[in-house]
Amino acid sequence: xxxxxxxxxxxxxxxxxxxxxLREALKLRNINYTEDTPITKNKMxxxxxxxxPDIHYNLSHAEGIAAxxxxxxxxxxxxxxxxxxxxxxxxxxxxxxxKAMFENTPDSEKALLFxxxxxxxxxxxxxxxxGISYPMNEVEFSFLGTDIVTNIENCRFRQYIxxxxxxxxxxxxIIKQN
Numbered sequence: 001x002x003x004x005x006x007x008x009x010x011x012x013x014x015x016x017x018x019x020x021x022l023r024e025a026l027k028l029r030n031i032n033y034t035e036d037t038p039i040t041k042n043k044m045x046x047x048x049x050x051x052x053p054d055i056h057y058n059l060s061h062a063e064g065i066a067a068x069x070x071x072x073x074x075x076x077x078x079x080x081x082x083x084x085x086x087x088x089x090x091x092x093x094x095x096x097x098x099k100a101m102f103e104n105t106p107d108s109e110k111a112l113l114f115x116x117x118x119x120x121x122x123x124x125x126x127x128x129x130x131g132i133s134y135p136m137n138e139v140e141f142s143f144l145g146t147d148i149v150t151n152i153e154n155c156r157f158r159q160y161i162x163x164x165x166x167x168x169x170x171x172x173x174i175i176k177q178n
Contacts, residue, residue, distance in 0.1 A: 117141055
């Protein structure tokens, strides 16, 4: 299940807003999620429901948007507002093929492409529970029409461009454990 909310919530309140979304989503699975719900964390800090290891979730929020994902599989989600980006990040986290794709993209579309690639990478590292300590330039994405092409096996990726290309939301589910 995926929930996405465009919101005017203040930045410092977005985390709580995303947890309210999680609470509502878990109700649909007959789980009463409260501040007292036991949570465990992996060694990198990825949370999970202590009493329901069969249910996986992930949250994300950025200026103007919050997103929540619940799955039967390990999962990750990232949402971002399309905005100016730092060119040094392209050099550091994009693969050589992604850099070439980026350079061949018209300037007017570069910010959108940056966040399409960034959110896919972020969703993946959140799904595997490592975070951005992972060598993100080793994870490669491209697009064939609306299909997402990647060098990562055993994962399912989806992406949503919302609000007239103002926001990008990417999700990753690990469909087979190695």
